[in-house]
Amino acid sequence: MTTNMRREAKESPDCVARFLESETTGIEKLAQAMRSSPGDACLTVARGSSDCAAAYFSTAMALLTGRMVMSLPPSLVSVYHAPLNFSDAWLVAFSQSGQSPDLLAVAHAFGAQNLRTAAFVNDMASPLAHIVKWPIALHAWPEEAVAATKSVIAQFVGAARLAAALGKSGNMSHAFVSLPEQLRESTRVDSLLAANILAKASNLFVIGRGPGYPVAQEVALKFKETCGIHAEAISSAELKHGPMELMDARTHALVLALAGPGEAELLECAAFLKGEGVQVQIAGMHSSADIQLVPASHFVLHPACALATLYLLVDDVARLRQRNPDTPKRIQKVTHTL
Numbered sequence: 001m002t003t004n005m006r007r008e009a010k011e012s013p014d015c016v017a018r019f020l021e022s023e024t025t026g027i028e029k030l031a032q033a034m035r036s037s038p039g040d041a042c043l044t045v046a047r048g049s050s051d052c053a054a055a056y057f058s059t060a061m062a063l064l065t066g067r068m069v070m071s072l073p074p075s076l077v078s079v080y081h082a083p084l085n086f087s088d089a090w091l092v093a094f095s096q097s098g099q100s101p102d103l104l105a106v107a108h109a110f111g112a113q114n115l116r117t118a119a120f121v122n123d124m125a126s127p128l129a130h131i132v133k134w135p136i137a138l139h140a141w142p143e144e145a146v147a148a149t150k151s152v153i154a155q156f157v158g159a160a161r162l163a164a165a166l167g168k169s170g171n172m173s174h175a176f177v178s179l180p181e182q183l184r185e186s187t188r189v190d191s192l193l194a195a196n197i198l199a200k201a202s203n204l205f206v207i208g209r210g211p212g213y214p215v216a217q218e219v220a221l222k223f224k225e226t227c228g229i230h231a232e233a234i235s236s237a238e239l240k241h242g243p244m245e246l247m248d249a250r251t252h253a254l255v256l257a258l259a260g261p262g263e264a265e266l267l268e269c270a271a272f273l274k275g276e277g278v279q280v281q282i283a284g285m286h287s288s289a290d291i292q293l294v295p296a297s298h299f300v301l302h303p304a305c306a307l308a309t310l311y312l313l314v315d316d317v318a319r320l321r322q323r324n325p326d327t328p329k330r331i332q333k334v335t336h337t338l
Helices: 004-010 012-035 048-065 101-113 127-131 150-166 170-186 192-198 210-227 263-275 299-320
Strands: 041-045 069-071 089-095 117-121 134-137 203-208 230-235 252-257 279-284
Touching (some): 012 170, 041 101, 048 089, 089 150, 101 117, 117 150, 127 134, 150 299, 170 299, 192 252, 192 279, 203 263, 210 230, 210 252, 210 299
Parallel strands (some): 089 117, 117 134, 203 252, 252 279
């Protein structure tokens, strides 16, 4: 059976190619506007998978521009009505549907004070796309599976593209050109052996660091959503600050050892966990990896390629557990939260 989730994950290379072809000029113009006010704060607002993309944006901005980005909890505006002053800030929203009331409340609050608002959004007919000054289409429409895949990958790529434009990272231009083909290779990776092991998990830690940590957050969310597995994302740096006490031979761990400055430490973390009896699967570019991820041409873009492979892993695990990832019991495609 080919699920909608699997089909749409495999569409991500073409989605990203369309996105980069159609939206690069708009992103460059947005970056130019943001560059004119370098001292102003930059805030993100998002929920669910989109919040993982927002977290990745914060990391990419720090790495490529040195600019700090902070996540704004929507409830500060939508529920608690905090007297926030947005006059010297940019808002970048991440959303697939562009319909959730809490995100719209934040966008309205910003719009009442200034026009420095942008959004990466899949539904360009949505209220969010009409509220913000700079709506950027993800080109993943339509996306039918409850578990978003290609739209999330497009959000990650959009976040990196904006950060690269702000940082004037000319050396990354070739990396974006080659990215669609690398994503295509990523959808061909065979991870069925690891899926058979992870399908037996009841408690799973997805471990990452740096640009890979938002990937860990997103993959853990997908394991919960589609596989019914209790999965938790954790930074390898936090492992010994308490979570280690939960680890034993009944625990599974998926370590995302993406190539780059943090790779060696993550491989050491995997070896440590194995020594403690934890059932460890490594996803990375190293020869020791159980799931051989395809590298991008720049380490900041590795997360997009990793997601293209790991979404198919999650789909395999769900079906091995006799679950249809397209029909989770209690989750709908569009989520409305306040």
